[in-house]
Amino acid sequence: xxxxIIDKDIKPLSDFRTHASSYVRQVxxxxxxxxxxxxxxxxxxxxxxxxxEGLLQKAEVMDDIRGAEAQIAQGNGVPxxxxxxxxxxxxxx
Numbered sequence: 001x002x003x004x005i006i007d008k009d010i011k012p013l014s015d016f017r018t019h020a021s022s023y024v025r026q027v028x029x030x031x032x033x034x035x036x037x038x039x040x041x042x043x044x045x046x047x048x049x050x051x052x053e054g055l056l057q058k059a060e061v062m063d064d065i066r067g068a069e070a071q072i073a074q075g076n077g078v079p080x081x082x083x084x085x086x087x088x089x090x091x092x093x
Contacts, residue, residue, distance in 0.1 A: 001051045002032045010035045013043060 004010070009032050016023060016036050023034050027048050034046040047055075071077060078086075 001047075001054065002030065004032050004035065009033065010037060010042075012036075013038045016046075 011019075011023065011034055013036055016034075023046060026032075027034055027046050031048050031051055033048075033051070035042050036044045036046060
Protein backbone atom coordinates (compact mmCIF):
# COMPACT_ATOMS: atom_id res chain seq x y z
CA UNK A 1 0.00 0.00 0.00
CA UNK A 2 1.40 3.41 -0.90
CA UNK A 3 2.19 5.66 2.02
CA UNK A 4 -0.07 8.57 2.66
CA ILE A 5 0.93 12.09 1.69
CA ILE A 6 0.32 14.24 4.74
CA ASP A 7 -0.87 17.39 2.98
CA LYS A 8 -3.23 15.42 0.68
CA ASP A 9 -4.42 12.46 2.71
CA ILE A 10 -5.40 13.87 6.10
CA LYS A 11 -8.87 15.41 6.12
CA PRO A 12 -11.10 16.84 8.85
CA LEU A 13 -14.41 15.07 9.42
CA SER A 14 -16.42 18.14 8.38
CA ASP A 15 -14.60 18.23 5.03
CA PHE A 16 -15.02 14.47 4.62
CA ARG A 17 -18.79 14.75 5.17
CA THR A 18 -19.05 17.33 2.39
CA HIS A 19 -16.74 15.58 -0.09
CA ALA A 20 -17.04 11.88 0.82
CA SER A 21 -17.52 10.64 -2.73
CA SER A 22 -14.45 12.50 -4.00
CA TYR A 23 -12.34 10.99 -1.22
CA VAL A 24 -13.59 7.52 -2.07
CA ARG A 25 -12.56 8.14 -5.69
CA GLN A 26 -9.16 9.41 -4.50
CA VAL A 27 -8.56 6.30 -2.41
CA UNK A 28 -9.57 4.01 -5.29
CA UNK A 29 -7.31 5.85 -7.73
CA UNK A 30 -4.20 6.33 -5.58
CA UNK A 31 -4.56 3.27 -3.30
CA UNK A 32 -3.37 5.59 -0.51
CA UNK A 33 -5.38 5.73 2.73
CA UNK A 34 -7.13 8.90 3.86
CA UNK A 35 -6.94 9.73 7.56
CA UNK A 36 -10.06 11.43 8.87
CA UNK A 37 -9.62 13.69 11.87
CA UNK A 38 -12.13 14.83 14.47
CA UNK A 39 -11.24 17.91 16.51
CA UNK A 40 -7.65 17.68 15.28
CA UNK A 41 -7.08 14.06 16.26
CA UNK A 42 -7.09 11.00 14.02
CA UNK A 43 -10.46 9.26 14.18
CA UNK A 44 -10.68 6.88 11.21
CA UNK A 45 -8.90 5.66 8.10
CA UNK A 46 -10.51 5.20 4.70
CA UNK A 47 -8.86 2.38 2.73
CA UNK A 48 -9.32 0.95 -0.73
CA UNK A 49 -11.12 -2.40 -0.40
CA UNK A 50 -8.35 -4.37 -2.14
CA UNK A 51 -5.70 -2.72 0.04
CA UNK A 52 -7.72 -3.64 3.13
CA GLU A 53 -8.01 -7.24 1.96
CA GLY A 54 -4.24 -7.33 1.41
CA LEU A 55 -3.64 -6.09 4.95
CA LEU A 56 -5.94 -8.80 6.33
CA GLN A 57 -4.08 -11.48 4.39
CA LYS A 58 -0.72 -10.23 5.65
CA ALA A 59 -2.03 -10.21 9.23
CA GLU A 60 -3.25 -13.80 8.86
CA VAL A 61 0.16 -14.92 7.56
CA MET A 62 1.88 -13.17 10.46
CA ASP A 63 -0.47 -14.89 12.93
CA ASP A 64 0.35 -18.25 11.33
CA ILE A 65 4.08 -17.53 11.59
CA ARG A 66 3.77 -16.52 15.26
CA GLY A 67 1.80 -19.70 15.97
CA ALA A 68 4.40 -21.86 14.22
CA GLU A 69 7.23 -20.15 16.12
CA ALA A 70 5.41 -20.79 19.41
CA GLN A 71 4.98 -24.47 18.52
CA ILE A 72 8.67 -24.75 17.68
CA ALA A 73 9.61 -23.02 20.94
CA GLN A 74 7.49 -25.60 22.81
CA GLY A 75 9.36 -28.43 21.11
CA ASN A 76 6.49 -29.38 18.82
CA GLY A 77 8.41 -28.85 15.60
CA VAL A 78 9.33 -31.53 13.07
CA PRO A 79 12.86 -31.71 11.65
CA UNK A 80 13.08 -30.66 8.00
CA UNK A 81 14.16 -34.10 6.77
CA UNK A 82 11.23 -35.80 8.50
CA UNK A 83 8.74 -33.25 7.17
CA UNK A 84 10.11 -33.54 3.64
CA UNK A 85 9.93 -37.34 3.76
CA UNK A 86 6.32 -37.21 4.97
CA UNK A 87 5.26 -34.71 2.30
CA UNK A 88 7.03 -36.54 -0.50
CA UNK A 89 5.46 -39.80 0.64
CA UNK A 90 2.02 -38.26 0.22
CA UNK A 91 2.83 -36.61 -3.11
CA UNK A 92 4.31 -39.72 -4.69
CA UNK A 93 1.45 -42.07 -3.75
